[in-house]
Amino acid sequence: xxxxxxxxxxxxxxxxxxxxxxxxxxxxxxxxxxxxxxxxxxxxxxxxxxxxxxxxxxxxxxxxxxxxxxxxxxxxxxxxxxxxxxxxxxxxxxxxxxxxxxxxxxxxxxxxxxxxxxxxxxxxxxxxxxxxxxxxxxxxxxxxxxxxxxxxxxxxxxxxxxxxxxxxxxxxxxxxxxxxxxxxxxxxxxxxxxxxxxxxxxxxxxxxxxxxxxxxxxxxxxxxxxxxxxxxxxxxxxxxxxxxxxxxxxxxxxxxxxxxxxxxxxxxxxxxxx
Amino acid sequence: xxxxxxxxxxxxxxxxxxxxxxxxxxxxxxxxxxxxxxxxxxxxxxxxxxxxxxxxxxxxxxxxxxxxxxxxxxxxxxxxxxxxxxxxxxxxxxxxxxxxxxxxxxxxxxxxxxxxxxxxxxxxxxxxxxxxxxxxxxxxxxxxxxxxxxxxxxxxxxxxxxxxxxxxxxxxxxxxxxxxxxxxxxxxxxxxxxxxxxxxxxxxxxxxxxxxxxxxxxxxxxxxxxxxxxxxxxxxxxxxxxxxxxxxxxxxxxxxxxxxxxxxxxxxxxxxxx
Numbered sequence: 001x002x003x004x005x006x007x008x009x010x011x012x013x014x015x016x017x018x019x020x021x022x023x024x025x026x027x028x029x030x031x032x033x034x035x036x037x038x039x040x041x042x043x044x045x046x047x048x049x050x051x052x053x054x055x056x057x058x059x060x061x062x063x064x065x066x067x068x069x070x071x072x073x074x075x076x077x078x079x080x081x082x083x084x085x086x087x088x089x090x091x092x093x094x095x096x097x098x099x100x101x102x103x104x105x106x107x108x109x110x111x112x113x114x115x116x117x118x119x120x121x122x123x124x125x126x127x128x129x130x131x132x133x134x135x136x137x138x139x140x141x142x143x144x145x146x147x148x149x150x151x152x153x154x155x156x157x158x159x160x161x162x163x164x165x166x167x168x169x170x171x172x173x174x175x176x177x178x179x180x181x182x183x184x185x186x187x188x189x190x191x192x193x194x195x196x197x198x199x200x201x202x203x204x205x206x207x208x209x210x211x212x213x214x215x216x217x218x219x220x221x222x223x224x225x226x227x228x229x230x231x232x233x234x235x236x237x238x239x240x241x242x243x244x245x246x247x248x249x250x251x252x253x254x255x256x257x258x259x260x261x262x263x264x265x266x267x268x269x270x271x272x273x274x
Numbered sequence: 275x276x277x278x279x280x281x282x283x284x285x286x287x288x289x290x291x292x293x294x295x296x297x298x299x300x301x302x303x304x305x306x307x308x309x310x311x312x313x314x315x316x317x318x319x320x321x322x323x324x325x326x327x328x329x330x331x332x333x334x335x336x337x338x339x340x341x342x343x344x345x346x347x348x349x350x351x352x353x354x355x356x357x358x359x360x361x362x363x364x365x366x367x368x369x370x371x372x373x374x375x376x377x378x379x380x381x382x383x384x385x386x387x388x389x390x391x392x393x394x395x396x397x398x399x400x401x402x403x404x405x406x407x408x409x410x411x412x413x414x415x416x417x418x419x420x421x422x423x424x425x426x427x428x429x430x431x432x433x434x435x436x437x438x439x440x441x442x443x444x445x446x447x448x449x450x451x452x453x454x455x456x457x458x459x460x461x462x463x464x465x466x467x468x469x470x471x472x473x474x475x476x477x478x479x480x481x482x483x484x485x486x487x488x489x490x491x492x493x494x495x496x497x498x499x500x501x502x503x504x505x506x507x508x509x510x511x512x513x514x515x516x517x518x519x520x521x522x523x524x525x526x527x528x529x530x531x532x533x534x535x536x537x538x539x540x541x542x543x544x545x546x547x548x
Binding site: 180201202203204206 | 454455456458459462463466474475476477478479480483503505548
């Protein structure tokens, strides 16, 4: 992968052989509005939360206090739609397939860009996403049911309370993957190496212990079956900020639409701490 | 810990301030014949298997093929009862509390030393023991039921077949510790750092999947209760060679008596690979 050959001296994208991640963002700018699952394999994708400056410090502290659901991998300056650390050409207003604009804790609209909503006081946070550790799990041959069944990963609101910060408080959201016990042990080892994309599981085996009454009825995403010889394994999920924005009835916020993520130029395997 | 001050120039033990591990071995030589659980905390304890030279190469290969139940931390030269790497004064014939002498796969006697059984063709193998990783688990505040209840850890023969080598073949034996799910995840992380003392668990959550029909009836050790919000977590166990010696009806072998281990001068925390 020769990054140099895909950029001119000003850091803009040239016509020749751009990175798959850059191609994905350019496609979003051109109107692509479908899931980014499977797009630009190998590149880090991120959850998005955009908040007005007066709430951003509290939200930043919320992420600091809750690093498993909310691992920050990049953030913008106030009013600046660029995040060069995640992609030099990146424009957070146009480069995701679809957004959610929240008013008073409710989704008001789901536009494909947020040019009309951008303001000089907004701060963008990009949080690590499970797509990164799923790549590592699949590279080791661990089967992932939702990918086999071509559905969204099931996600659940739990009875695990996030550490509150200012108005931000609420339940941790988790994603669930059914695994055979030996695979669950291996998955703990593999994902422990990736703390910036949710890290090790937060729970396995007893969903009712974390407030999940019915595993077949996820709060987000799609249900997948858990076989009798498998364990449901739960990871902290980057949808948590959306649950918290709803619970806190935040006056104004913008997020990604679940499953339709920001594709960055970071490389998944570079996130491994060991 | 100043090792220098406890030994004279020839490496023999002086009267002043010997290591707790040396004290433990001296106590065994003097007739101490009770469990080594809780003895010389911080020092590595080991499982013992002694075999005639004509079987030793096969047994060595068996350990090589089955490193989770049989991690070799030391071995003797043929006919030499010393293992200086584990303790310069160590005499494998006298330094354990109690031994098992096996004939044709049956325990023939359980003496407190094996001076009368030693032969010029014997080779001693010392294998890592769960006491080492239990220290690391307890140091992190993880409760261990069998220690709280002051009983031996429950152990089970499983349907997991060891890789065979020569006459050595049979089931993997595992030890079980009930843990809450978050503690089980942490225990996978902690014990993964200690591959030379069984490493990460081999199973958790579904005992019947590994051939354990009744968790309340262990094949070795004592039963402990598993609460409704806990998972039984299973580690490969150094008693496996004894199950294999019995299954293979080996003509002659000597092992430790379960729970009455060799105390070495190695330090548990030095076994951590990360």
